[in-house]
Amino acid sequence: MRAITSMACAMAIAILACGDAGAAEKKYDTGATDSEIKIGNTMPYSGQGSAWSLIGKAEAAYFDKVNAEGGVNGRKIKFISYDDAYSPPKTVEQTRRLVENDEVLLLFSMFGVPTNTAIHKYVNTKKVPHLFVGGGGSKWNDPKNFPWTTGFQPSFLTEGRVYGQYIAANHPGGKIAVLYQHDDYGKDILNGLKQGLGAKASMIVAEASYEVSVPTVDSQVVALKASGADIFMNFTGPKFAAQAIRKIAELGWKPVHILNIPSASIGSVIKPAGFDVSQGIISGGFLKDATDPAMAGDPGVRAYLAFLEKYYAGADVTATGNAQGYVMAQTMVQVLKQAGDDLTRDNVMRQASNIPNFEVDMLMPGIKVSTSPDDLAPIKSMQLRRLVGERWQPFGPVIDATSGP
Numbered sequence: 001m002r003a004i005t006s007m008a009c010a011m012a013i014a015i016l017a018c019g020d021a022g023a024a025e026k027k028y029d030t031g032a033t034d035s036e037i038k039i040g041n042t043m044p045y046s047g048q049g050s051a052w053s054l055i056g057k058a059e060a061a062y063f064d065k066v067n068a069e070g071g072v073n074g075r076k077i078k079f080i081s082y083d084d085a086y087s088p089p090k091t092v093e094q095t096r097r098l099v100e101n102d103e104v105l106l107l108f109s110m111f112g113v114p115t116n117t118a119i120h121k122y123v124n125t126k127k128v129p130h131l132f133v134g135g136g137g138s139k140w141n142d143p144k145n146f147p148w149t150t151g152f153q154p155s156f157l158t159e160g161r162v163y164g165q166y167i168a169a170n171h172p173g174g175k176i177a178v179l180y181q182h183d184d185y186g187k188d189i190l191n192g193l194k195q196g197l198g199a200k201a202s203m204i205v206a207e208a209s210y211e212v213s214v215p216t217v218d219s220q221v222v223a224l225k226a227s228g229a230d231i232f233m234n235f236t237g238p239k240f241a242a243q244a245i246r247k248i249a250e251l252g253w254k255p256v257h258i259l260n261i262p263s264a265s266i267g268s269v270i271k272p273a274g275f276d277v278s279q280g281i282i283s284g285g286f287l288k289d290a291t292d293p294a295m296a297g298d299p300g301v302r303a304y305l306a307f308l309e310k311y312y313a314g315a316d317v318t319a320t321g322n323a324q325g326y327v328m329a330q331t332m333v334q335v336l337k338q339a340g341d342d343l344t345r346d347n348v349m350r351q352a353s354n355i356p357n358f359e360v361d362m363l364m365p366g367i368k369v370s371t372s373p374d375d376l377a378p379i380k381s382m383q384l385r386r387l388v389g390e391r392w393q394p395f396g397p398v399i400d401a402t403s404g405p
Helices: 002-024 050-068 088-101 113-126 156-170 184-203 218-226 238-251 266-273 299-311 320-339 345-352
Strands: 036-043 076-083 106-108 176-181 204-210 231-235 256-259 282-285 381-388 391-394
Touching: 036 050, 036 088, 050 076, 050 238, 050 266, 050 299, 050 320, 076 088, 088 106, 088 113, 113 184, 156 184, 156 231, 156 256, 156 282, 156 381, 176 184, 176 218, 176 238, 184 204, 184 231, 204 218, 218 238, 231 238, 238 256, 238 266, 266 320, 282 391, 299 320, 320 345
Parallel strands: 036 076, 036 106, 176 204, 176 231, 231 256, 256 282
Antiparallel strands: 282 381, 381 391
16 A cells, blocks of 8 residues: 555656646747737837727737637737837837836837837847838848848838839830829839839839928829829828829829829728729738628638628728728738747747748739748738729739739
């Protein structure tokens, strides 16, 4: 009897020891525990960029879904999202609050090129993962100098390059007028356009910029029309994109009209501008259209619509920002799943730098999320689309947006 008791005690001790060893394998940095993962974010919930805030709202709803289903590896996500009004000084203030007061594990989907530029050095110095920046700046893919930052969508530089290639091939005798936002966002896509045009960059006959603080861009559109251009590049934010579309119609100008991805939302831009005056506009894209009847049986679209119905009631299905927030949140959850019980900032960054061709519900067919330590650009492909009726109609092949002219 004593021998059996001794054996039982030995087995119990061994089990406890194994349990302790398992517990010891869990590794945490600030912002992570056995029960919770803190994720920080800033969004322009107010101000000139407020149309983009749908991204943050969709992300919050998706994390609610994840938490309702048990969390990630048993941990609930605490998503802390502050309004920065698309103001770089405010972004700096709110980011310091997230890192130093809220003590988040990581920063996710911080929106805007100028706003993220303001915190770029700070978060890399602090070695805080700065994941899936909500803005296509090419600077987010610089693992040598900024190894703690990753982008998400095709960069504005490469988006512009695709448009340049398209124009050079399809409208080689045209004259181009460009309206762009006077910051890194607008300058990046303009530079990409010139790269894509290559030897045909002289096709650009007029450029006009605007500050986000101005009330309208009507005067810029009038000046660009006067240049004699027959191709109009609309590299603007949502509010100004809608204004430009309406002003072009008012002037009776009928150029080939190319609109950048951040302002290609049906719900936030095209509908307010007017479907009647928006027909034929061309844009790039990487997200599926949940309203397209041809996609009705697509499993990813069906999952997205079910998510909206249950966790984001009243969401505008036509708004691109909602789909983008959903896709970005899905990718963030994938990184946390890969991280397992090693929720250190080093490991989170390691996983974000090693995403192997992840398929996400609402990405266009043929487009996947993929990163490596030497390439922190998750999405590198896009497809051109033309507005027909009330939806975007893709045409041509999926294009590797990192390819040269």
